[in-house]
Amino acid sequence: MNSIAPTSPSAVGVKIPVTVITGFLGAGKTTLLRNLLSQAQGRRIAVVVNEFGSLGIDGETLRSCGIEGCPDEDIVELTNGCLCCTVADDFLPTMRALIDRPQPPEHIVIETSGLALPKPLLKAFGWPDIRTRMTVDGVITLVDTPAVAAGRFADDPEAIAAQQAADPSLDHDNPLAEVFEDQLLSADLVVLNKTDLLDEVELENVEAEITALLPRKRVMLRAVEGKLDPAVLLGLDAGAEDDLMARPSHHDGADEHEHDDFDSFVVTVPEQNSADAFVKHLAKVAVQFDILRLKGFAAVKGKPMRLAVQGVGNRMRHAFDKPLTGDDRTGRLVVIGQKGLDRQAIEMALQAL
Numbered sequence: 001m002n003s004i005a006p007t008s009p010s011a012v013g014v015k016i017p018v019t020v021i022t023g024f025l026g027a028g029k030t031t032l033l034r035n036l037l038s039q040a041q042g043r044r045i046a047v048v049v050n051e052f053g054s055l056g057i058d059g060e061t062l063r064s065c066g067i068e069g070c071p072d073e074d075i076v077e078l079t080n081g082c083l084c085c086t087v088a089d090d091f092l093p094t095m096r097a098l099i100d101r102p103q104p105p106e107h108i109v110i111e112t113s114g115l116a117l118p119k120p121l122l123k124a125f126g127w128p129d130i131r132t133r134m135t136v137d138g139v140i141t142l143v144d145t146p147a148v149a150a151g152r153f154a155d156d157p158e159a160i161a162a163q164q165a166a167d168p169s170l171d172h173d174n175p176l177a178e179v180f181e182d183q184l185l186s187a188d189l190v191v192l193n194k195t196d197l198l199d200e201v202e203l204e205n206v207e208a209e210i211t212a213l214l215p216r217k218r219v220m221l222r223a224v225e226g227k228l229d230p231a232v233l234l235g236l237d238a239g240a241e242d243d244l245m246a247r248p249s250h251h252d253g254a255d256e257h258e259h260d261d262f263d264s265f266v267v268t269v270p271e272q273n274s275a276d277a278f279v280k281h282l283a284k285v286a287v288q289f290d291i292l293r294l295k296g297f298a299a300v301k302g303k304p305m306r307l308a309v310q311g312v313g314n315r316m317r318h319a320f321d322k323p324l325t326g327d328d329r330t331g332r333l334v335v336i337g338q339k340g341l342d343r344q345a346i347e348m349a350l351q352a353l
């Protein structure tokens, strides 16, 4: 039986623990969070969700989870861009509002967007009025283990050598590698997720690859659907805000960074004839255009429920998740990929069925 040690953050001098969940697009952050909330055992956990892409699907997924003791007002969505870029404008006011509630949460969990760099966020916990009232209990970095095994985040050594000849300060040719490593470098706990999709040898290879990337020894756990003991996830006791030097970033020393290596847009799709045919078509389009993440919903003829779709690379999952309301049977999909996605061609392809 899982148990979570009780704390009394409202007591004078006790800081509210904050857990940051990071990990690349589609690694399983929302899935882990849903599992965590379902085991909260009455503990008041507030969730701050930040998403790259404007549909707010993660917040909605969590809100509609139907988990007892998880009221909607405890799920706060920040959709105005990546947390790491909007720390002062969006994030700090949100955190202050949470802790100023008459009944502040006992624990706050932040799900960053899959493209966020955790370091600027961690720095925000050094702000004077925040650091006296909150502490970062830990940074959990989720890894899409099969994506690592497939070489999704690997650099091409020849391309790096060519780039470094022009600019010796460059250490990657692949923006995915940079984001992925920054997220790993901040971790207190690394969760190798989706282990159901790999065999033991492949898993051991990924473990070795990640161990080689980590600057110091880190706890690494394997998981399926992010199912782990909440006492572990919420009990890391790292005080990460006091330990920033040990969490190097590729952007250390830079005042700003941009997410201009990535593109995101929303495509509308008409009502579909068949759920299976639609999902197969989505997987094909995702491969054809190298789409990293595809998620949203569509209406299917004769079905009162909407079809929710989740794609990571060419892996798609779908389910009829909730009733469609009103007469509008237009579907919406968020498309995320590396810069240079051919928006028009992708729109045409997604609408072609």
Ligand SMILES: Nc1nc2c(ncn2[C@@H]2O[C@H](COP(=O)(O)OP(=O)(O)OP(=O)(O)O)[C@@H](O)[C@H]2O)c(=O)[nH]1
Pocket: 023, 024, 025, 026, 027, 028, 029, 030, 031, 032, 051, 058, 113, 114, 193, 194, 195, 196, 197, 223, 224, 225, 226, 293, 310, 311, 312, 316, 317
């Ligand atoms: N096979 C398998 N699929 C998983 C596992 N965990 C999550 N998924 C699926 O992976 C897809 C992405 O999961 P999410 O939890 O939405 O990932 P995320 O990291 O929140 O995604 P973004 O917020 O878009 O970055 C969904 O279809 C999940 O059902 C797992 O352990 N095994």
